[in-house]
Amino acid sequence: MxxxxxxxxxxxxxxxxxxxxxxxxxxxxxxxxxxxxxxxxxxxxxxxxxxxxxxxxxxxxxxxxxxxxxxxxxxxxxxxxxxxxxxxxxxxxxKEFNKRKRDKSIEILEYCTVVEGKEDPERQFLIKEEIEELYGIIRQLTSQQYDVVKLRLIDGLSVEETALLLGASTKIVSNRLNKAIERINILKERNNKSIKFKHNN
Missing domain, CATH: 1.10.1740 (Rna Polymerase Sigma Factor; Chain: A)
Incomplete structure (x- = not known):
């Protein structure tokens, strides 16, 4: 035929x-x-x-x-x-698999937060504070950087899988991730300085 x-x-x-x-x-x-x-x-x-x-x-x-x-x-x-x-x-x-995995990860994270802080409310508060700080930093990334960080670091996809989903080359994905990590480190450093300044005053 x-x-x-x-x-x-x-x-x-x-x-x-x-x-x-x-x-x-x-x-x-x-x-x-x-x-x-x-x-x-x-x-x-x-x-x-x-x-x-x-x-x-x-x-x-x-x-x-x-x-x-x-x-x-x-x-x-x-x-x-x-x-x-x-x-x-x-x-x-x-995408559906990653969404299910992400939702499950959030459930596990929330469970661990409750369990770890079950007998220690202060510990539970610190864990939640760390999570909120991290997500606050991630939200300051560009949309392209955020997509790469989410797929590579949060969802745990390989460079090849991330490139396929984003319609980009593996080189571009690696470059975006490197820039995103640099940006996260800068924002974390600024955030830590801001916290220290508040504590000193």
Whole structure:
């Protein structure tokens, strides 16, 4: 078959009909293989389980049906269009995973704060104060610096994963992170001096 083998699926969906079952199953199989290939290529091992892959494939089916009217057969084959959707599905799955991980991290952090300060209210207050100070400093970064710090240092992604999500090169990601760390150190030093000045007065 040629690269246009999935074109009948587009024609059927466009007309509001069910596509050929055999061809549809072949497309779903292609989607599943492409999802696995991208997970392996980008080293997203945390998505390499059947539940997450099934969810991505399910989202793909919905996304294809929803966006079929945007597809232009004159500009690309349906297979190329489909691969673009799969790319977005995998990236969205990574974002969702990171959000779940971030939310869980916050829960753990809050739990640790309560546990560590359970018998020592002063200790609990100091932990919360340190956290608030750090987030106050991070909020003073540029949006680009903040994104890199969040993905690399808070969410724990690799340079390659961060570059993929931000649509930047690994070199740019590393440069932004270095500048962000320099900025954080400067802000921490200023903040410490400000605290000392207040205490001395």
């Amino acid at each position: 040629t690269q246009q083998k999935y074109q009948p699926i587009y024609e059927a969906l466009k007309a509001g009909n069910n596509p050929d079952e055999r061809l549809w199953e072949e497309l779903i199989s292609h989607c599943r293989c492409e999802v696995r290939r991208r997970i392996e290529h980008y080293n997203f091992a945390f998505l390499a389980n059947e539940d997450d892959i099934d969810r991505i494939v399910h989202d793909f089916v919905y996304a294809l049906a929803k966006s079929i009217n945007l597809y232009d057969p004159e500009r690309a084959t349906l297979k190329t269009y489909v691969n673009g959707i799969i790319d977005n599905m995998v990236k969205n799955a990574v």
